[in-house]
Amino acid sequence: MTETIRTGGCQCGAVRFRIRGALGRPSICHCRMCQKAFGSFFGPLVTAPKDGVEWTRNEPAYFQSSVNISRGFCQRCGTPLTYRHPEGLEIAIGAFDDRSDLKPLIQVHTGSAIPWVTEIFDAPKRSADGDSANREEGMISFQHPDHDTDNWPVEGLRL
Numbered sequence: 001m002t003e004t005i006r007t008g009g010c011q012c013g014a015v016r017f018r019i020r021g022a023l024g025r026p027s028i029c030h031c032r033m034c035q036k037a038f039g040s041f042f043g044p045l046v047t048a049p050k051d052g053v054e055w056t057r058n059e060p061a062y063f064q065s066s067v068n069i070s071r072g073f074c075q076r077c078g079t080p081l082t083y084r085h086p087e088g089l090e091i092a093i094g095a096f097d098d099r100s101d102l103k104p105l106i107q108v109h110t111g112s113a114i115p116w117v118t119e120i121f122d123a124p125k126r127s128a129d130g131d132s133a134n135r136e137e138g139m140i141s142f143q144h145p146d147h148d149t150d151n152w153p154v155e156g157l158r159l
Contacts, residue, residue: 008096009057010074010081013144013152016057017081019091021049026093026102029083030117031109037063037071038080038092041117045083045090046102053089056148097146 006023009016024047034043060072060081072082083090093102107113144152 006096006098007056007148008091009144010077010079010095011143012074012077012079013149014058014076015055015060015074015079015081016144016148017091017095018054018056018148019048019052020054021052023047023049023102024090025106026104028104028107029109030107030111030113032112033065033069034083034109035112035114037065037083041114041120042107043080043083044093044102044104046093046096048089048091050088053091057152097148 003020004022006019007017008019026044026046029043029045030041031043034045035041037043061075062070062072062082062084064070068086070084071080072084073080079095080092081095082092093099093104096102
């Protein structure tokens with residue numbers, strides 16, 4: 001039987017993690033603190049196994065967002081990474097290299113949900129074509145790839 005290993009990290013690659021063991025329930029949190037922490041409509045999180053997270057390149061910095069909650073983020077690029085609470089640790093779904101099987105199974109704190117959030121996916125869709133595709137192809141990205149690397153340059157960072 002093989003052990004499940006998941007990897008991920010921040011956008012710039014300064015913080016990377018490896019998780020051994022089964023993840024818990026993926027969820028979407030609509031609370032106002034998650035909206036602000038993620039700078040988004042909600043916070044997508046999955047529970048990490050107890051003692052299963054290994055920080056393989058640096059560790060997140062933490063902001064104490066309430067009495068019992070601290071939120072981890074990359075100090076260099078600002079990527080939200082963790083939600084730490086007395087019962088354990090949750091990891092931002094978008095931080096995983098492979099997110100394909102982390103479909104949220106529950107939504108929590110729906111009383112704080114933005115009323116139109118369920119309607120946004122019905123909006124018209126546009127794929128990159130024509131001029132926008134040409135602009136995207138010319139972009140030089142400093143985003144870390146979705147896999148581990150021995151090291152990663154910090155070009156693009158304007159600290």
